[in-house]
Amino acid sequence: MNTTTRPRRRGFARWLMLALLVVPVVEVFIILKVGQQIGGLSTFLLLLFWSALGAWIVKREFSRAF
Template sequence: MGWLVALALLLVPIVEIYVIIQVGQVIGGWPTVALLIVESALGAWLIKREGRRAWAALQSSFETGKMPGRELADGALVLIGGTLLLTPGFVTDIFGFFFVLPFTRPLARRALTAFLGRRVSRLGANGLGGLGGTLGGPASGGQGIPGFGGFGPNAGTSGPRPSADNVVQGEVIDPEPPK
């Protein structure tokens, strides 16, 4: 995976420069610079708006006690998309808008969920540190997203189950009397 990031860091600037030059030859130099500035301004406005919406949705899910899976994914996508939008270039802007726009973000969220699910399942299947049992892999019997089932009713059940021998009998005593 590290070699893929290194390759992207080398190729993306080359592709961006090539596309900027091609667009500049078609529409001219100053209009190309103006288009890049307008895209950046539009991206900044969109990031601010969608970032606020994602933050509000995340806070709402915490207040209602709901597991914020979708909200966290949306926040991550807005963050990644914002970074891409603020990077000068047309190719990164296309991906940035795809991650940030509210009508394309569900597609990006599904792709991100599938990618992360495969990565975590692969880690669990390889037995690296027992991640399969703690993150909802095959050992935990988790539910929901493959590789992220550690939040369901079977969460954390990869270890031995308590038996009747492990139960301590007693009663709960309230330290303060009711008022």
């Protein structure tokens, strides 16, 4: 095993862990800010709509792949 690739993998793992921690926090922050602007019910309905749309797209593309 090449020793020069090992530190690079650790660096990538650190960035990945940082992204996995930071992205959800930023996402919740944005959702809260949107909720303050348009209201809680509207935000909830918007999240529900985007979730349903995403599920439909995943289902469609998965069936196309197979």
